[in-house]
Amino acid sequence: MLAYGHEWNSEDQLPLTLQEVSLDCSREELDRLIEFLQDVRAEAAGEKLDSLSHWHFRDWYPAWTEKHSDLLIWLSDQHVWTKETE
Numbered sequence: 001m002l003a004y005g006h007e008w009n010s011e012d013q014l015p016l017t018l019q020e021v022s023l024d025c026s027r028e029e030l031d032r033l034i035e036f037l038q039d040v041r042a043e044a045a046g047e048k049l050d051s052l053s054h055w056h057f058r059d060w061y062p063a064w065t066e067k068h069s070d071l072l073i074w075l076s077d078q079h080v081w082t083k084e085t086e
Contacts, residue, residue: 002017003017003018003021004016004017004018005018005021032061033057033071036055036057036060036061036071037073039060040055040073040075043055044075048077049075049076049077049078050076050077050078051074051076051078053074053075053076054072054073054074054075055072055073056070056071056072057070057071057072058070
């Protein structure tokens with residue numbers, strides 16, 4: 001598993017690999033995040049996943065605004081990414 005990050009509107013800039021990721025959230029937001037991840041797992045179950053299979057928290061949560069961070073989940077059956085993978 002790898003975590004990437006970049007600033008909003010940085011289409012010309014590749015995301016940076018992050019060594020540590022912090023999520024600053026309330027208990028309610030944590031519950032919402034868990035629900036999102038469970039929905040991603042359920043939707044991906046039994047599906048053939050390629051390197052472009054991904055889900056956005058912003059698309060899942062109707063109250064999301066650009067004042068919040070987006071969380072993208074990328075799933076693939078083809079490759080397990082680690083910091084050692086080139």
